[in-house]
Amino acid sequence: MRVNTIDKLKQSVPNKTEKKKKKTKKEKEEDDSHIPPGAVFLVHLYSGLFVALGYWVAYRGYSINLISDPANTLLSIWVITCPVIVCLYSCFRHERENNSFRRAAFRGIISLPAGALMNACGAIVLGAPTPVEYLEKTFNWSFLMSAFTFAPAAAVYGSSSNDWHRIYGWKQPKETIDFMICLPAYGAVIGAWLGAWPMPLDWERPWQEWPICVTYGAIAGYVVGCVGSWAVAFVRDMREKEKEKAE
Amino acid sequence: MPPLTCTKFALIIITGVIIQIIGLSLFVFGFFPVKPALSGTSGSESFHLPVCDSVGNRSKVTQPPDQLRSLYQELSGIPPSFDRLILMVIDGLPAEFVLGKDGKPPRKQFLEAMPYTQSLLASGLAIGYHAKAAPPTVTMPRLKAMVSGAIGGFLDVAFNFNTQAMSDDNLLGQFFRIGWEMVMLGDETWLKLFPGVFKRHDGVSSFYVKDTVQVDQNVSRHLGDELSRDDWNLLILHYLGLDHVGHIGGRSSVLMAPKLKEMDEVVKLIHSSTINSQENGQGQTLLMIVSDHGMTENGNHGGSSYEETDSLALLIGLRNHVFDYASVVQQVDIAPTLALLFGVPIPKNNVGVLITEAFDSLKEDERLRALELNSWQLLRLLQAQLPGLPCRNFPCDAFSGHQSSGTSECNHSTENMLCCMYMEAAALHSSWKSKRDSEAASQKDYSSTAAAYYLFLKSASEWLSRRSTDKPVKLLAVGLVTMFISCIILSSLMFLMIKETYLGGKQQPSNVNNSMNRWSLDETFIIGVVLVLVASMGSSSMVEEEHYIWFFMISTFYLLLLRKTAESFAVGGQKSLSLQNGQGGKGYFRIFYIFLLLISGRILRGWHQGGVNWTSLPDISKWLELAGSQYVKSLQLVSAFLVITIGLFALFSIVSKGKLFQMVRLSFLTSALLVLLHIIRYQDYTFSSTNYGATLLAQIIYAILLAATVGTVVSLPWLIPFSTYKIRPTDNSALSLPSFLSFQEKFPFVELKDSLYVIGWAYIYSWCLLQLLLQQPINSTPILLLLVQILASLHYFAGDRAHRKEWIEIAALYYMGMAGHFALGNSNTLATIDVAGAFIGISSHSTLLSGILMFMITYASPMFTLLSLVMYISMKNMAHFMIREKAEAGDLLMMMLGFPCLVPLVINSILLTAYTVVLLLMRNHLFVWSVFSPKYLYVCATTLCTYIGVLIVAATGTYAHSVLLFRKRKQILRVAGSGPHTPENRGQTFQKRRANDGRQGAHFLNKGFYLNECNRNDLKQEESGKFEPKQQPLEHGNEKGTFWTVCPYCYYMYEYESKYEECCLLCQNCRRGFQGLAVAAPPESSLVKEEGSGAVCYSGYGFFPLGCSEDSFVGDKKEVGGANAGKMPAVVEISDDSEDDDDEKKESDVKNDVGKVTEEISNNGERRGAMKKVKSVARTTKKMMGRGIRGKKIENVPEFIEESEDGDGNGDSGSDGNVGCNEEDLEFFERADDIYVDLKDID
Structure with a gap:
């Protein structure tokens, strides 16, 4: 089962980093539902690194940044980040017997536009500017947000409404993977929400424009959520080990 | 803890509110003082002692300007030292740029930027002051203060934001009255303040803050021409550029030095031309350079910090002064100084004190006279503000005679102090006069008199201006504490x-x-x-x-509601098949409401781009306009x-x-x-x-x-x-x-x-x-x-x-x-x-x-x-x-x-x-x-x-x-009086329909309080088909010995024969068993006939089609086909709604359309009845839709037990709303979609 997954992972992501991860997983992971904190950490590290990579590509390759050209920078970030996040989380998909890796990844990709639509609607309802010149920015921003919030859940749970309800209805996420998905997602949303606060102020800074500070907030919140979920995974792991010892 | 009663509750609320009102008014009156201002303008009476009213009332007649001018000159006793005045206002120039700070000369860059002005200052040709401006340091109130000498409170600013023309007594009005010709170049605020006063004007707008060059060129372009003319007495130049420079780049902007240089050039130009004109004998010209307010490091203004209030007053044209960087006057001092220099009465509400150095060239008695005039004016103002001023009874001829009685009366109350100071000064003045007449007056006498006047003037001015700007701390504290208490009272309640x-x-x-x-x-x-x-x-x-906070918060709240609704909807969705019928529709409507809220909220937000900083951004209203x-x-x-x-x-x-x-x-x-x-x-x-x-x-x-x-x-x-x-x-x-x-x-x-x-x-x-x-x-x-x-x-x-x-x-x-x-x-x-x-x-x-x-x-x-x-x-x-x-x-x-x-x-x-x-x-x-x-x-x-x-x-x-x-x-009294025979048990079928809101039963309150609509089928007289008066069947029914009962789950009301009372009955709507306890019959008064259909409804006003029930949304189903009341009750058929066409085909005996009444004579000889089709409501379809056995006849069943298929999902029909009455006379039919209740002939 595990080997099968990892083989597929290898096929689809021929990446050195993934190999490293494979090792970690092999070492630590024994049963299906249990995810060691190391794996959580790596997953988050990679997604964080790829966000940074996207920014770096934009900055180095096209010499643009979030302030000078938010739309294209965001495009670069989400285009690079999305596949990685989808693939990473597809490794943790539910009901492995029925779902192949490819299917999970496909679901993740499919969910991107849907999530982007929801995020964009939310942003507009909360006051994102609607004139035409902002549409591209909103579009790219919502895809990034979708990658943070929707794609992982879609890749892992598919369309199981129960699971979705469990993690986004805040009804007691049970497993580590639930925390791994919902904490960064909540972090990103709350961070973006908080990031909107400086926008109306009269500091006349260029980053007060939509969606720059909101993106900063979302990324910061995402990182906080990642750290939080790693901490949760860590604590749970410790407890489990103690239990084992006690037994 | 004793329970809260209504009276107590109301009393506490009222107390809280009253305390709050008291606190608020205390605070408001403390923070925004309203000072009494004198109306009208000063005339010749201002050259007389204030208390001698007989003198003041004489000159009410308006005199021609020339006459007035000579009258003033004669009365004032001060020969005018200047003929013309050039008032140059440099908007936003801090005095620090010219005079330095704390007695030190200004910074080098500023010194170098204004070489000519500095040379004038150094040579004593000009004299400069830090003129302290009162807040709010914005242009219009400052200009008003300069020309009227009065300090307006905040409320003056707030309440006069629309009425712009200045109606208070002011210098320009005084000048206008004595026939001066005035010219204004610069900020058009002057034109708004003084419409029709200027002979020539060229106003520039202060709106385009980005423009720092053109705005001043527009002023200077006329300068040469105006200076060469001699047909004006007052020339006002208002330069806005420096303020704009400040707004753009702050004090240390690179544009500041060139702008100062430009101003210096203007000063040079004017000064040289005034010297020329003096030589040409065109009369003496006084150049006064003032700024209305200062600016902060960032170039803003409006507040009361030192940087903003530090404005400039520079007099050029006086002679022989020792230059001092640190002398401070008030901005309001400009008004009395100019008034006295040019021989017009001091404006009535002036609180300023004349600037001494401006009068140095005058003789001693003239100087004292100027001080005296200023004192009289302030005394008048004091009298207006302090009605109990003791020196009110100061004799008119006070200065003609006796010596001061000494300072013993001067105790510490404000009124007495001020009065006492004035008396002393007046006494000294009169003694000086008598001494001068005897040629015994010494320099010492003069200086002590002047000092006494100054003492009075300064303290009076200080007291007056403090009244309009200072805040009584105790009052504010009391107000705040009171408000706090009321806040605590209300919140704890x-x-x-x-x-x-x-x-x-x-x-x-x-x-x-x-x-x-x-x-x-x-x-x-x-x-x-x-x-x-x-x-x-x-x-x-x-x-x-x-507004951003409100919009952001309220839409976030809606999103939270949406999330919560979606969540409960999802939970409910799983159970709805088994338990909660109709809940799905409800949930959809609730989500629909939230989307409505979100969308309309977003449109509202985009309608006006409010606020201050982002008003220029596009919004819907601008776009539409x-x-x-x-x-x-x-x-x-x-x-x-x-x-x-x-x-x-x-x-x-x-x-x-x-x-x-x-x-x-x-x-x-x-x-x-x-x-x-x-x-x-x-x-x-x-x-x-x-x-x-x-x-x-x-x-x-x-x-x-x-x-x-x-x-x-x-x-x-x-x-x-x-x-x-x-x-x-x-x-x-x-x-x-x-x-x-x-x-x-x-x-x-x-x-x-x-x-x-x-x-x-x-x-x-x-x-x-x-x-x-x-x-x-x-x-x-x-x-x-x-x-x-x-x-x-x-x-x-x-x-x-x-x-x-x-x-x-x-x-x-x-x-x-x-x-x-x-x-x-x-x-x-x-x-x-x-x-x-x-x-x-x-x-x-x-x-x-x-x-x-x-x-x-x-x-x-x-x-x-x-x-x-x-x-x-x-x-x-x-x-x-x-x-x-x-x-x-x-x-x-x-x-x-x-x-x-x-x-x-x-x-x-x-x-x-x-x-x-x-x-x-x-x-x-x-x-x-x-x-x-x-x-x-x-x-x-x-x-x-x-x-x-x-x-x-x-x-x-x-x-x-x-x-x-x-x-x-x-009503209760009446009912009690009439005995136990209450008007119930009416022989009519009553059907109560209400929205099934999907809540689970058992809470009568949850549901029953909002039962809103009940439809009632009158029995219709079969032969004629017309309505009988309602009272008849009612009485008829009463005799029958029936009773009314209500299903406690769904509140359908049923009428049964008395023998079923207290029996266990089955509700034909919700299929639950209940105990048939007698209840009051539905009130006749609340039954209303519906036109057309003949149905009778119990109406609750709480029902509204947009309202709590979705029935109305489902279209015309609400309408209920009425069957009819009569002495001969008939067969009442209740059938489902019209959607299912196939039903119509199946049922040969139901030919009619929805909402119409079929009358049908049953073939049973005993029974003749009208069959009627009643639409049912969609909400119950999931549960009630029974496609039962066709044509099954149930004879004399007191309880209606047979199961109908639950939830077969096609939702096309329903048969709720059955009527139960007179069980023995009923026959029940079940057909494919309907339950027919057949009423036997009662007789």
Whole structure:
């Protein structure tokens, strides 16, 4: 089962980093539902690194940044980040017997536009500017947000409404993977929400424009959520080990 | 802890509010002092001693300018040393640039930038002062201060924002009166302040702040020409460039030095030309260079920091002075100095003291005379402000004679001190005069006299100006503490009430208790909004952009609601098949309401780009105005039409036939049409609705609206039909049922809700119409959207399955009102108040009426939500309220009105108190006058608005309640008097239909309180088909020995024969068993015949098609085919709705269309009956749709037990609403889709 997954992972992501991860997983992971904190950490590290990579590509390759050209920078970030996040989380998909890796990844990709639509609607309802010149920015921003919030859940749970309800209805996420998905997602949303606060102020800074500070907030919140979920995974792991010892 | 009673509750609230009002007024009068100002202008009387009124009254006659000029010269006794004055105002120039700071010379760059001015200063040709300006340091008030010598309070600025021409006594007016010719070049503020005074002028606008060059060139281009002319006496030059430089780049801007250089060039030009003109004998010219205010490091101004108040006063043309960098005068000192130098009376409200050095060239007696004149003027002002001034009785000939009686009288009271100082100075002056006559006057005598005058002048001036700017700390502290106390009183009352309402009841079922106790996200958020608002008030930019907070918070709240609804929907969705039928539709509607709220909220947000910093960004209103006025107009018409339609729809869907309702409808319809007419005919985009017809029409609309609303409120509780429920408890599991029933028995609960519903609609509708009339055309759509928002949230809250705490919903409504306030284009600056609308329908100028209209326009939205609380009360299900065993009349009132009154007051008091603290802390802030004080005025007005709104809600509720209670008591008495034979058991079939709101049974209160509509099928006389009078069948029925019972789960009422009383019966609607306990028959008075169909409905006014039930949305199904009443009861067929065409085919005996009555003679000889088809409602289809066995006949079954197939999913038919009556006479048929109840002939 595990080997099968990892083989597929290898096929689809021929990446050195993934190999490293494979090792970690092999070492630590024994049963299906249990995810060691190391794996959580790596997953988050990679997604964080790829966000940074996207920014770096934009900055180095096209010499643009979030302030000078938010739309294209965001495009670069989400285009690079999305596949990685989808693939990473597809490794943790539910009901492995029925779902192949490819299917999970496909679901993740499919969910991107849907999530982007929801995020964009939310942003507009909360006051994102609607004139035409902002549409591209909103579009790219919502895809990034979708990658943070929707794609992982879609890749892992598919369309199981129960699971979705469990993690986004805040009804007691049970497993580590639930925390791994919902904490960064909540972090990103709350961070973006908080990031909107400086926008109306009269500091006349260029980053007060939509969606720059909101993106900063979302990324910061995402990182906080990642750290939080790693901490949760860590604590749970410790407890489990103690239990084992006690037994 | 003793329970809260209604009286106690009301008393505490009233106490809290009164304390708050006292505190607020103390604070306001402390913070914004209103000083008495003298009206009129100084004339020749100012050259006489103030107390000698006989002298002053002489020169009332207006004299020609030349005569006046010579009169003044003669009276003043001071020869004018100058003929002409050039007043050069450099906007925003801090004195520091020219004179340095703290006695040190200015920085090198500034010294180098103004070489000529510095050389003038150094050579003693010019004399410079730091002229301390009073806040607010913005141009117009400063100019006023300079020319009038008076310091206006903040309220003067606030209340005169629209009336710009200066009417107070001022220098320019004095000059104009003595026939001076004046020329003004520069800032057009002067033209606004003094219209018609200038002979020539060239105004430049201060609007384009980015322009630093052209604005000054436009002034200087005329300079050469003007200087060469000699036809003017006063030349005013107002240079704006330096202020603009400051606004762009601050004090250290690179543009600053070149700008100073330019100013220096101007000074050089003027000075050289004045020297020339002096040589040419054109007369002496005084050049006075002043700045109106300083600027901060960033170049802003408006506050009271040293950098801003440090303005310049530079006199060029005087001779021989020792230059001193540090001499400080007040800005107001300019006025008396100039007045005395040029021989005109000092303006009446001047508080300034003449600048001594300006008079150094005069003789000693002339100098003393100048001081004396200044003292007299100040004494006059003192007399006006201190009526008990002891030197009022100072003899007119005081200075002619006796010596001072010494300083012994000078005790420490202010009045005495000032008076004493004056007396001393006057005495010294007179002695000096007598000595001079005897040529014995020494220099020492003169200097002691002058010093005495100065002492008086300085202290009087200081005292006077402190009165207009200083804040009495004790008063402020007392006011703040008082407000704080009232805030605590109100909030603790609310906590008490929350505790008592939600946590007090131990007898509540535990599950309800849990849901009540849980501290949910909504509550945290609602409290968080208050905290965020309080925190944001401390930042001036957040105050300026407050609307962003409201919009952001309210849409976040809606998103939270959406999440919660979706969540419960998802949970419910899983169970709905098994348990909760109809819930799916309900959930969809609730989500629909939230989407409505979100979308309309977003449009409202985008309608006006409010605030200060981002007003230039595009918004919908700007876009529409650019698109053209015809779009605005058509949009306005559409919105007005929609508002009117919604309102009329609501009014006409209230099923009642009373004359009163017809009147109400008619008057609202008339006013709606008139409003529409007004919009079409008069409200042109140019807003020129000043003609007679428009005014008259508007007045008619006001009158009709007022009459309709007041009439509804006053008469409705008296005329609303009474329903007489005498339902006895039937189901032990329904805990709240007994208490409700006994409650309803005693108190007019349902009637109160009904009447409040209608009154609420009347309020909302008339307010909407009024706003359509008053608001700007562009704001009509926001009014529509606000109406939609309010209706959507009311219906969302009313249909709430979870027991959301009531105070959250009211708080959310209040927040929505505040967000709407900004959506209508208001902001926290006084500039956005719509003044134009305040004159609609007012024929003569009336400050009070215009003020009221202005208030109504500005606070349209908060008032709207407060008024909608009346309807909220009527729609909210109050199930969770505990009703005590020994309930009193007041408890009902408190239960209904408590939170709607308390919550707005508490929120407002918290915000008010917090903002008062903020204002007190920020009293020395830069923007205290430009940002914080206007905001405080808005906060005060919001407080007023809350008081009025809450008062209206409370008064309406109390009035309706007391009237209904009175009627109820009378009715109970009457019933008791008439004995046990109550008018029940009416021989009619009564069918009660209501929306199945999907809540799980057992809570009678949850559901029963909102049963809104009952349809009743009259039995129709089979032969004639016409209606019999209702009374006949009723009596008929009474004789039959039947009884009425009600299903405790779904509240369908049934009539059975008496022998089934207390038996276990099966409800034919919800298929549950219940004990058949007798209840009161449905009241005849509440039965209303529906036209056309002949059905009889029990109508509750709480029913409205947009309302709690979805039935209306499902189209025409609501309509019920009536069957008919008669002596000969007949076969009544109740069948399903029309959707299923196949049913029609199957059933040969049902030929008719929906809603029509089929009469059919059954082939059974005994039975002849009418068969009737009744539409059922879709909501029950899931459960009830039984495709039973065709044509099964059940004979004489008392209970209806057979199962019908549940939930076969096609949902096409239903057979709820069966009628049970006279079981023995009934035959039941089940067919494919219907259950037919066949009534045997009773006889």
